[in-house]
Amino acid sequence: MSDAVRLPEGRGAGGTPRGRDSANAVETAGLTKQFGHFTAVNDVDFYIPRGEIFGLLGPNGAGKTTTIRMLCGLLKPTSGRASVLGYDVARDPEEIKRRIGYMSQKFALYNDLTAVENIRFYAEVYGVPRAQRARRVGELLAMAGLEGHATTLTRSLSGAWRQRLALACAIVHEPPMLFLDEATAGVDPVARREFWDLIYSMAAGGTSVLATTHYMDEAEYCNTIGMMYDGELIAVASPDTLKEKLPGMLLLITCPEPAVVEHLLDGHPDVIDAAVHGVQVHVTVRRDADPGAIERAILDAGTAVDAIEETLPSLEDVFITMVAQRRRASSSEAGGPDLTRAATGD
Amino acid sequence: MERLWTVMKKELLHIWRDPRTLALIVALPVMLLALLGYGIAGESRNTPMAVADFSKSDASRRYIEAYTASADFAVVYDVLSEAEILDLIDQDLVDVGLLIPDDFGRKVDTGEPTTVQLFVNGSIDPTDAQTVQLKLNSIAQGATQTILVERLQRSPVTQSLDWPIDALVKTLYNPDGNAKLYMIPGLIPILLQIQLLLLSALSVVREREQGTMEQLIVTPIKTWELTLGKMIPYLFVGIVNLFALLWLSDLLFDVQVAGSYWELVGLSIVFIIGALGMGMLISNLAQSQMQAIYLAVFVILVPAIILSGLMLPRDNMPAVTYWYSELLPVTQYLEICRGLIVRGVSATTLWYSSTLPLIIQSVIYFVGSILVFRKRV
Numbered sequence: 001m002s003d004a005v006r007l008p009e010g011r012g013a014g015g016t017p018r019g020r021d022s023a024n025a026v027e028t029a030g031l032t033k034q035f036g037h038f039t040a041v042n043d044v045d046f047y048i049p050r051g052e053i054f055g056l057l058g059p060n061g062a063g064k065t066t067t068i069r070m071l072c073g074l075l076k077p078t079s080g081r082a083s084v085l086g087y088d089v090a091r092d093p094e095e096i097k098r099r100i101g102y103m104s105q106k107f108a109l110y111n112d113l114t115a116v117e118n119i120r121f122y123a124e125v126y127g128v129p130r131a132q133r134a135r136r137v138g139e140l141l142a143m144a145g146l147e148g149h150a151t152t153l154t155r156s157l158s159g160a161w162r163q164r165l166a167l168a169c170a171i172v173h174e175p176p177m178l179f180l181d182e183a184t185a186g187v188d189p190v191a192r193r194e195f196w197d198l199i200y201s202m203a204a205g206g207t208s209v210l211a212t213t214h215y216m217d218e219a220e221y222c223n224t225i226g227m228m229y230d231g232e233l234i235a236v237a238s239p240d241t242l243k244e245k246l247p248g249m250l251l252l253i254t255c256p257e258p259a260v261v262e263h264l265l266d267g268h269p270d271v272i273d274a275a276v277h278g279v280q281v282h283v284t285v286r287r288d289a290d291p292g293a294i295e296r297a298i299l300d301a302g303t304a305v306d307a308i309e310e311t312l313p314s315l316e317d318v319f320i321t322m323v324a325q326r327r328r329a330s331s332s333e334a335g336g337p338d339l340t341r342a343a344t345g346d
Numbered sequence: 347m348e349r350l351w352t353v354m355k356k357e358l359l360h361i362w363r364d365p366r367t368l369a370l371i372v373a374l375p376v377m378l379l380a381l382l383g384y385g386i387a388g389e390s391r392n393t394p395m396a397v398a399d400f401s402k403s404d405a406s407r408r409y410i411e412a413y414t415a416s417a418d419f420a421v422v423y424d425v426l427s428e429a430e431i432l433d434l435i436d437q438d439l440v441d442v443g444l445l446i447p448d449d450f451g452r453k454v455d456t457g458e459p460t461t462v463q464l465f466v467n468g469s470i471d472p473t474d475a476q477t478v479q480l481k482l483n484s485i486a487q488g489a490t491q492t493i494l495v496e497r498l499q500r501s502p503v504t505q506s507l508d509w510p511i512d513a514l515v516k517t518l519y520n521p522d523g524n525a526k527l528y529m530i531p532g533l534i535p536i537l538l539q540i541q542l543l544l545l546s547a548l549s550v551v552r553e554r555e556q557g558t559m560e561q562l563i564v565t566p567i568k569t570w571e572l573t574l575g576k577m578i579p580y581l582f583v584g585i586v587n588l589f590a591l592l593w594l595s596d597l598l599f600d601v602q603v604a605g606s607y608w609e610l611v612g613l614s615i616v617f618i619i620g621a622l623g624m625g626m627l628i629s630n631l632a633q634s635q636m637q638a639i640y641l642a643v644f645v646i647l648v649p650a651i652i653l654s655g656l657m658l659p660r661d662n663m664p665a666v667t668y669w670y671s672e673l674l675p676v677t678q679y680l681e682i683c684r685g686l687i688v689r690g691v692s693a694t695t696l697w698y699s700s701t702l703p704l705i706i707q708s709v710i711y712f713v714g715s716i717l718v719f720r721k722r723v
Contacts, residue, residue: 113356
């Protein structure tokens with residue numbers, strides 16, 4: 001499985017992992033954060049090449065936000081190292097702050113200021129040169145689609161607008177590195193899509209992005225995904241690679257009597273799992289299973305099948321399987337490295 | 347440096363965009379001063395009075411007239427004994443009693459010193475009682491002077507210049523009342539303290555609650571730019587408040603600054619800076635606006651009201667209480683206000699007792715708030 005994961009030599013040209021001109025926007029090694037006896041982030045290693053979108057995925061409490069906060073200089077790591085744009089997070093947090101954009105799910109805007117006042121405030125705080133300020137503010141208003149609402153009080157803006165305004169404030173100084181902490185929480189799917197289009201175009205322009213999310217569908221936008229669970233990074237790979245790692249494939253069976261079919265297939269030797277989803281049954285089968293044989297088994301039992309569709313499992317399926325593997329491995333101590341501990345930094 | 351101005355502009359916008367809060371900030375202390383000031387300095391006219399005139403002489407009648415002529419007092423009962431006066435006060439039918447001894451007329455005529463006894467019901471609002479006492483004292487003095495002058499005119503021969511009538515004022519139930527001259531210079535520090543402490547503490551914690559503090563912390567902004575930028579606009583608010591309070595004290599209560607006005611303003615600014623610093627320190631400890639308010643109220647404001655010397659003398663306080671109050675700049679500032687406004691002394695007279703401690707404490711709280719302020723979530 002090691003081909004699935006990024007190996008240390010992927011780190012890039014110069015071979016100088018921690019120089020200011022490091023090819024990687026972010027590098028961590030053994031990054032750990034403890035709050036009292038609770039380990040929020042445990043020995044996390046990963047890196048993000050410049051210009052890539054890296055998605056940190058996991059349920060609430062997995063340690064995603066704590067990781068991002070350490071990288072932004074909001075929290076000091078308990079142990080381990082991390083560097084952002086070549087600066088050490090523990091030694092040079094202020095150098096990092098100058099060069100990064102940060103946007104959290106709170107959309108930290110001043111509600112009693114207008115849209116343009118918010119952008120201007122952050123432009124001045126980030127020290128955007130006076131000569132460029134007006135141009136930059138105009139650009140960002142256009143990007144956020146807020147031209148008609150520049151002088152609207154932020155509190156009267158809708159969620160999607162506020163989200164794009166928060167992004168505009170975070171990137172007002174054109175940072176080479178952008179951190180998005182659940183930046184799409186509480187926004188409708190269309191707005192989320194448009195938001196990710198913006199992120200994409202920024203990445204195409206050379207901005208590196210680290211985004212956390214618990215929307216599995218959003219992970220599809222990322223070049224690389226790190227899956228976090230219980231403070232540990234349990235897998236790092238591209239979305240497609242991760243999906244291929246699943247031991248089985250997914251059959252979507254549309255049928256008039258899904259409950260009967262589910263019951264029927266539960267005991268089938270090729271079937272790993274079957275679950276009813278509306279008029280469909282999602283059946284995870286062994287990779288070498290023959291869909292035709294499954295269909296025949298259903299028809300033989302005397303119930304109908306409208307359609308059988310073979311599909312790649314979703315990242316959600318991958319994640320659930322990963323966590324199950326992880327649990328088995330830690331309970332038997334014989335799990336082997338597998339996908340875990342994949343992106344060892346050093 | 348430019349960032350300092352950026353933060354100030356933003357804070358001013360916050361204040362400006364919230365006219366209701368702005369109105370509260372400006373109007374509440376002023377209204378409170380008016381309310382409390384009137385409560386304390388309320389002019390009582392025609393205070394009911396009982397008189398036991400054992401002398402029944404020309405002199406005693408003229409002496410009584412001195413009280414009734416002012417319209418401050420109205421004699422509603424003529425009685426025959428001290429016990430009756432005390433009864434009437436007990437029944438709350440009169441607030442003041444005057445007892446003139448039977449030898450009063452004779453002694454005034456012969457120039458011998460004599461004594462009258464006044465009773466004041468101290469269980470009425472203590473500040474009323476204080477006002478009544480002051481009036482009684484001044485009327486008694488006035489009446490006595492008149493009699494003295496008349497006597498000197500009548501017999502140009504050098505006589506003993508003994509104070510002819512000694513009015514003994516006995517306040518029943520609450521001998522230690524307060525006067526407006528005592529209270530109003532004390533209210534100004536307390537009102538400024540409450541106002542500025544809460545304003546500066548909440549302005550930081552509010553940002554923490556709405557997540558903008560986290561956002562600011564990931565910017566390259568410097569701690570001093572952030573804290574100063576937040577404090578300076580509130581310094582202006584404090585100065586506006588100060589002038590409003592001083593103006594109102596003069597307008598409504600006829601309380602003027604007997605000492606140097608600008609010396610008082612200068613030291614007030616020192617106090618305001620210290621109070622804002624304390625607010626910033628609180629904002630470091632508090633995670634929510636609720637916590638900030640609790641800390642402000644219970645650690646600083648309630649002790650400030652009770653221990654600063656506003657209402658109770660500090661001399662008899664137990665050591666711990668005394669030193670706690672000593673550490674509150676409001677205690678020093680209150681002494682300065684009373685000294686400059688009432689007694690007309692200069693700040694240098696109070697240098698070691700109040701002025702220097704105020705300056706030192708304000709500097710410590712202010713500088714400390716910038717040093718301690720952490721860029722944390």
